[in-house]
Amino acid sequence: MSKKFYGLSGVLWLSTISLWAQSIQSFKQLNTNPTLYTKTEFDIRLTADWQNPYLQEDVALDMVMYTPSGKRLVLPCFYEEGESGKQSLWKARFAPQEKGKYEYAFELSKAGSVVARSKDATFIAAASDKSGFLHPKNNWEFQFDNGKPFRGIGENIGWESRKSDDSKFFRELQQKPKYDYEYMLPALAHHGGNFFRTWVCSFNLPLDWHRNFNSTRYEESDAYYNPSAIRKTDRLFNLCDSLGLYVMLTLGPGNYSPRDGGFSPSAADFFVNPKSKARYKNRLRYFVARWGYSTSVGAWEFFNEVDNVQFGNKNKPISADSIVAWHDEMSKYLKGIDPYNHLVTTSISHRDLKGMDELRHMDFNQKHIYKNTTSIPAAIVRYERDFKKPYVIGEYSYEWDWSKNFDDFADEMDSDYKRGLWYGLFTPTPILPMSWWWEYFDSRKTDEYMKKVRLVSDQMLATGKGSFEKIEIHASDSTVITYAVKCGGKTFVYAYNPTSAVKNISLTFKGSGGSAELFDCESGATKKVMVPKSILLKAKQDVVLISGK
Structure with a gap:
């Protein structure tokens, strides 16, 4: 046994004595030649008792590693299949960020205490031609693990087409089955885009919804996390990885209602209820465990327009203090369990929440601007100056009101789309403003314009080597x-x-x-x-x- 593991509480004893009811029987490394920034997957067979294998306060499996440089990493693992009290299958997905020899073991916990530990093992990660994960650099750009600078150019692809859309004039367009990730993401990459934003919600990637999806892509299930949503999210990241695209994944609050297995009857309660917060942390843990390996995770975004959630009841708005405190707690927790240190953010529509822009564990701040694209450069400069961190315009457009017929002012919609990209390119933001109305701009071929902006952006990064x-x-x-x-x-x-x-x-x-x-x-x-x-x-x-x- 490597002496590096002796410092773990109870580990020496547990490596030789393990309660039979809670034991790790075997593990297998599925790919034998790991390389930097590429998924290395492990199957772990274990026996444990649980009420719910997705709740870490009940049962949890972690992969404890020491990197070639001696850094200790703890990677959350995830439950795949099997029954309580019988042998079950769990998985670990890891993408190395250092070349060389890794030492690792798996630890099984019950109620927060380690009860079993696997034997020690090693693997060696070789170099690759990949750039790695995105991290902060300055207000103009992000950078990859290998130091290569990055600026995001893209759009919102908020969701795949719904079964029934609520657009007054463009329902037929927005319900077209072709608007799925398999069509939209290759198109984005072809047009020069490298970044997009998409939602986890009741009708798109509905991880913790069981039925009533307003989509034919998902199947009803009483499972804690919906298997069809898991499969679709797996496909999403495989597609992103193959196309070199980076996604801001808008996680949302999830399905917190008591009628669906949650604990909060209202959004106000969601932000303060300890049971709801524990449920959300388990949800974050699952995202990190299953999809955190992907370098295509450009950012975890907690909320879309959280100020609109705050003022969902205009006569009784939710306390800004409770929302900010929730974001502080969740961002700190997420940074603590994510071994890759992915970027973390949230977004507002137009109303600032006092203290939100100053949160230590939020890597960049974000708002949405409609009907005022000319104000984007000044807004970015003001926020990045005041809060000393990058600022991003996560949504913009000439018009936000979907009850209007955009064809009545189509030229203005197109022009505004183009101006927003150029204003962002010449302003200190690491992700250029991202347009809304992806189906509309696809139908008009407006989004092909991204190629021209990308040409200039690439020149800027190449000639300046990241200096602005x-x-x-x-x-x-x-x-x-x-x-x-x-x-x-x-x-x-x-x-x-x-x-x-x-x-x-x-x-x-x-x-x-x-x-x-x-x-x-x-x-x-x-x-x-x-x-x-x-x-x-x-x-x-x-x-x-x-x-x-």
Whole structure:
């Protein structure tokens, strides 16, 4: 036995003596050649008594590891099948973040105390060409384990099509069966996207719902976690991994109602009830155990627009203090059980909750902005300045009201979609603003525009190697919207003419002068120009000027 394990409470005794009723019989490593940032899976056979194998206060299995550098990791494992008191199958899914030799053992706990422990074993993780997991770097970008910089470009793909949609004008469009992950995610990747946001809720990935899904994709079940939702989530992450996509998974509150096995009759009670909080922690543990291995987990997001939950009853809003305290407790817990240290966040619609943006274990803050896309850059700058952490616009669009016919102002919808991406690219945010209404923009092929933004973003990251410096810029016409960023030896200038008149402008900024490349944002065409020589901007036209080496 490795001496590294002797410090575990009771481990030496339990390694040789184990209560037969609670014992680990065997374990098997399913892939024999582990590599960095890739799933290595283990089957564990054990016998234990339980009331519910998904509740850690009843029974829990952990994989305790020492990494090649000597760091101790504890990975939650998850129940797969079997009965209480008989041999059951559990699984561990782990993605190494260090090359070299790992030492590990499995520990079985009952009511929080270790009651059995497997023999010790080892495996060796080899290098791979993968980049790893996303982590904070600065307000402009995230970075992978290998140091490679990352900026997210994408959209909301909130859910797969529902059986019955509530859209007044686009019900037929939004109910189309083709709008599933197998269609939408490859399309996103093809269009240059690398990031999206999706929900866990009663009609999409309904982990803790049993019936009434408003979807034909899920099967009724009385199981604690719905097997058809588990299978669909497995497929989702396999698809993301194959496409190089990163997802902000909006976990939501889950199904906390007493009629469905929960403990809280109201949202207000959910945030303070100890039983509901314990139930939610077990839910978090399951997400980490089953899907935490995936580098495609771009972020765990607790709530979609938690301020709307707060004001669900406008006459009796939920205390902001209780919501903030809940997020503080859950983010600390999640960081404590996630060995990969995935990014953690939550979101608001438009009402700030005092203290939420300052929570230590939340990696970035987030809000949603509709009908005011021009305000996005200033909002991002203000929040990241005030709270010293990245800020993300998780949803935006020209219109939020689905009772309106978007076709009446389709050109404005398209233009707003495009502006939001460019404003984000030239603003200190690691994830560019993400549009809503994915089916609508797919039907109009508007989302193909992401390719052009991705081209410029890739240049910024490559030439600057992750460095961003905001610089002042002067346009000869103040009606033209301009932003400038220096990345390494190159300066990138965005100029947009929002008016209906043709503008002939000159641009002056630090280092301007000489030849530059002018990128037309709509056509994607480029040409050589001289700076600060006048540039002709047609009505509603935008360009990116790239100067330097």
